[in-house]
Amino acid sequence: MHGSIFVELREYVGATYGTGQWEAVLDGSGIGYKDYVANQVYPDLEAVRIVAAAADRTGRPLHELLEDFGDYLATSLIERFVSLVDPAWKTLDLLEHVEETIHTVIRSSNAKADPPRLRCRRLSRTEVVVEYDSPRKMCSLAKGLIRGLARFYGDPIVLEESACMLKGDVACELYVRLGDRR
Ligand code: HEM
Structure with a gap:
């Protein structure tokens, strides 16, 4: 999965659940600390584990959290890939x-x-x-x-x-x- 999705996931978790939550979610996912960058590509499984850990930590159903993240992500993608829009x-x-x-x-x-x-x-x-x-x-x-x-x-x-x-x-x-x- 494209690094930009991980970068936006980090922004989303911080903006929605507060400072320090991203690190706690990474920890809960078993990945530990990792500095995701936008122009790299990472294993899909890491995205799945992070979203599952965020759902677990916040008590939200996984697909509800994923949809909420998609809503947040749309604006960021339009801004990041402005030349394609x-x-x-x-x-x-x-x-x-x-x-x-x-x-x-x-x-x-x-x-x-x-x-x-x-x-x-x-x-x-x-x-x-x-x-x-x-x-x-x-x-x-x-x-x-x-x-x-x-x-x-x-x-x-x-x-x-x-x-x-x-x-x-x-x-x-x-x-x-x-x-x-x-
Ligand atoms: C400005 C508009 C959009 C941009 C710049 C964009 C860009 C991207 C990028 C960079 C990825 C990651 C790809 C990868 O990791 O290999 C992605 C994944 C994805 N995109 Fe888009 N996208 C846009 C609009 C949409 C729209 C409108 C939809 C749905 C109707 C959509 C559905 C998805 C889904 C579901 C994924 C996750 C990967 C998957 O399910 O296989 N995208 N998109």
Whole structure:
């Protein structure tokens, strides 16, 4: 997993749970102290262990914490990878283009980075459907990212998961519509 995700996870834990909590979470994960840097790539298992330790420490269900982190992460990713984000985009435009103009570029600029291969279809001016089937099964992170994008752009959205790998489906299907907040 890309180092930028670990760096943002450290920021998220500090901002949400307080100073010293990152070190305590790392300790609880069994990793001990480690200085993650944004331009490196680290084993997926370390991210899984850190998120599990954070959930354990805070008493929050793991997928709830992962979704909350995704919400936080969206703004940080937009700012960190600003050159890949068209300033004219809003939530649905970014979702429509995330695979071919963002994840593909990240994959080709770092041989070890492997963002999920999302299939995003614009159904209409107000609807997008995102299909996610990464073996990492982090659809909660994807849902949080979508909510975070919507918050960043000030777009009210309805988000529905009509299929989910965690429930045995072959892929997760995330349906996003501009509309009322839920
Ligand atoms: C500005 C927009 C975005 C940027 C710059 C970005 C960038 C990245 C990067 C750098 C990673 C780590 C890849 C790796 O470690 O190999 C990643 C992973 C991920 N991205 Fe994106 N992303 C963006 C938007 C999105 C959106 C909108 C979604 C979902 C709808 C999404 C879903 C995910 C998920 C779930 C992962 C975790 C890895 C996995 O599940 O395989 N990303 N992204």
